[in-house]
Amino acid sequence: MSRPGQRGITLIEVSIVMALATMVVMGLLAFYLNSQNTWTDGSSQAMAQRDGTLLVGAITDSVRFAHSAEVQDSPDSLHQTLILRRPDGDEFWRFWWNAGDSLVHQGPGVGQDRGPVVASRVVRFQLDTLTRLVEIRLVELRAGDGQVVRTSSAAALYNRPATP
Amino acid sequence: MSARTEPPRPPSPPRGERGVGLMEVMVATIIAVIAIIALAYSFGTGRGLVNRYELARMALAAAQRRMEMLEAAPAGSPDLAVPSQHGPQAVLVDGRAVCQESWRVDVFHDPANAVNPAHVDLRKVTVTVTWGGGTAAETTRLTRLFAAR
Numbered sequence: 001m002s003r004p005g006q007r008g009i010t011l012i013e014v015s016i017v018m019a020l021a022t023m024v025v026m027g028l029l030a031f032y033l034n035s036q037n038t039w040t041d042g043s044s045q046a047m048a049q050r051d052g053t054l055l056v057g058a059i060t061d062s063v064r065f066a067h068s069a070e071v072q073d074s075p076d077s078l079h080q081t082l083i084l085r086r087p088d089g090d091e092f093w094r095f096w097w098n099a100g101d102s103l104v105h106q107g108p109g110v111g112q113d114r115g116p117v118v119a120s121r122v123v124r125f126q127l128d129t130l131t132r133l134v135e136i137r138l139v140e141l142r143a144g145d146g147q148v149v150r151t152s153s154a155a156a157l158y159n160r161p162a163t164p
Numbered sequence: 165m166s167a168r169t170e171p172p173r174p175p176s177p178p179r180g181e182r183g184v185g186l187m188e189v190m191v192a193t194i195i196a197v198i199a200i201i202a203l204a205y206s207f208g209t210g211r212g213l214v215n216r217y218e219l220a221r222m223a224l225a226a227a228q229r230r231m232e233m234l235e236a237a238p239a240g241s242p243d244l245a246v247p248s249q250h251g252p253q254a255v256l257v258d259g260r261a262v263c264q265e266s267w268r269v270d271v272f273h274d275p276a277n278a279v280n281p282a283h284v285d286l287r288k289v290t291v292t293v294t295w296g297g298g299t300a301a302e303t304t305r306l307t308r309l310f311a312a313r
Contacts, residue, residue: 049218
């Protein structure tokens with residue numbers, strides 16, 4: 001025979017407590033997963049933005065050494081190759097989109113791949129050349145979460161004399 | 165008059181086995197909820213900052229592009245006339261206007277050359293890029309000195 005202080009708990013009480021605890025745990029789990037997704041998306045997008053800036057910076061640094069530049073479609077007009085030349089016309093550096101890994105690679109010439117400039121996949125790599133200018137019309141990178149980051153800029157050919 | 169007999173009180177548990185009171189549970193729950201809401205707010209704010217700096221990076225790239233275009237412009241270009249103000253005009257990225265740019269060209273006198281104050285020693289170019297609208301408008305500025313040529 002049980003005394004009042006030692007009654008224990010009934011099945012109904014256990015059921016209610018378990019239902020409430022399940023709801024709380026489910027809420028916390030949903031919050032955790034949602035927060036994790038938000039964090040991952042934000043991080044991957046920030047990395048893609050940083051890679052876009054780094055890629056434009058690398059191209060700008062090389063263009064400033066060049067006397068002339070040439071842009072070729074490779075393999076199509078959405079993905080192009082930038083060839084940079086010295087005053088004597090010799091090529092000294094190039095940037096191109098590699099269809100195998102969707103990354104922009106760089107190197108001193110054809111068949112001399114020094115590896116990708118940045119780790120983010122590039123969807124579009126479009127450039128243009130003017131008299132003393134290389135216009136980076138559009139660099140479109142895809143972040144890890146699938147979102148697209150766009151940037152554009154231009155770089156002057158400092159090694160080419162200015163026209164009067 | 166008969167004496168009332170009260171039912172025997174259940175023995176109070178020893179101090180180490182008292183359990184947790186309702187108030188303690190409620191206070192702990194409220195503190196946990198406040199902490200979770202603050203955490204959620206910080207995640208949302210961080211995501212907003214990532215989006216905000218995407219535009220800031222595009223604006224800085226646009227300012228650098230304009231500066232390089234002016235650097236590559238011929239000496240007699242009206243874009244570099246002294247003094248002059250140009251823009252604002254929309255900056256397009258992939259056909260979409262993302263910000264507004266303007267630039268100003270001013271005379272800059274070299275402090276080391278005080279012989280002829282009327283002579284243009286250098287040109288000071290300030291490119292201003294603005295994005296966002298209303299109270300959320302933000303601005304970035306780049307300044308560079310160009311040779312008078």
